[in-house]
Amino acid sequence: MLTDPFFYAVAIPAVILLGLAKGGFAGIGVVATPLLALAISPVLAAAILLPILIVQDVVSVWAFRKTWDSGLLKLMLPAAAVGIFLGWALAAFVSPAAVELAVGLISIVFALQRLWAERAVKVAAQVAATAGRPWLGALCGLTAGFTSQIAHAGGPPFQIYVLPRRLPRDAFIGTSAIFFAVVNWMKVPAYIALGQLTPKVLATAGVLLPLAIASTWAGVWLVRRVPAEGFYRVIYVLLVAVGGKLVFDGASALLS
Secondary structure: OOOOOOHHHHHHHHHHHHHHHHOEEEEEEEEHHHHHHHHHHOHHHHHHHHHHHHHHHHHHHHOOOOOOOOHHOOOOHHHOOOHHHHHHHHHHOOOOOHHHHHHHHHHHHHOOOOOOOHHHHHHHOOOOOOEEEEEEEHHHHHHHHHHHHHOOOOOOHHHHHHHHHOOHHHHHHHHHHHHHHHHHHHHHHHHHHOOOHHHHHHHHHHHHHHHHHHHHHHHHHHHHOOOOOHHHHHHHHHHHHHHHHHHHHHHHHHHH
């Protein structure tokens, strides 16, 4: 397994953020892969996180198993499978520097989008639920699958389509939990094809699993008790900074 102290210095907060996201603080987990990519390659970072995500999914799906929207899942999951294939193709045929650049750009765009959304929260709360457009749902599902494959960053595209549906809180969390549980299992063949799920990767993930499980249960407990305003803003500002670092590193490597 990996033994670099700096890796664990970024891996521990990354896994905690993933757990809080799986527990219901949707969106903040997007920072996990960029954080790990400060210490290792983005593809390796995503590979280490995948087994952790699958275990965390068990906790989140169990906690919200009775509240989910089947229509959204039937619309978005097939499109997500296509997005996963496209994400695999990017990682398999493009240099690691290009993947690093892509992860950085995705991180910055998503973080800025969420920061903008935070400013619009009060306005959005006064708007009635809107009817979903199937083509937009499929597009968001595809984008969620793609970004989830290369950076475990499928949350924001998923939210872009699902949040305007104005689902009850637990139904939103439950639908999100099931969607990404299925997506994460669909990613397993792609990661095996990339040769990323090695014994070293699995051993490293295993070391982090107890923290992953504990942080997910903590997220389930906290999501009903702690207001997320302010906390989200800090996370997305951090994501812009981390994404900027990845963009700089990836672009420098491509240009050198």
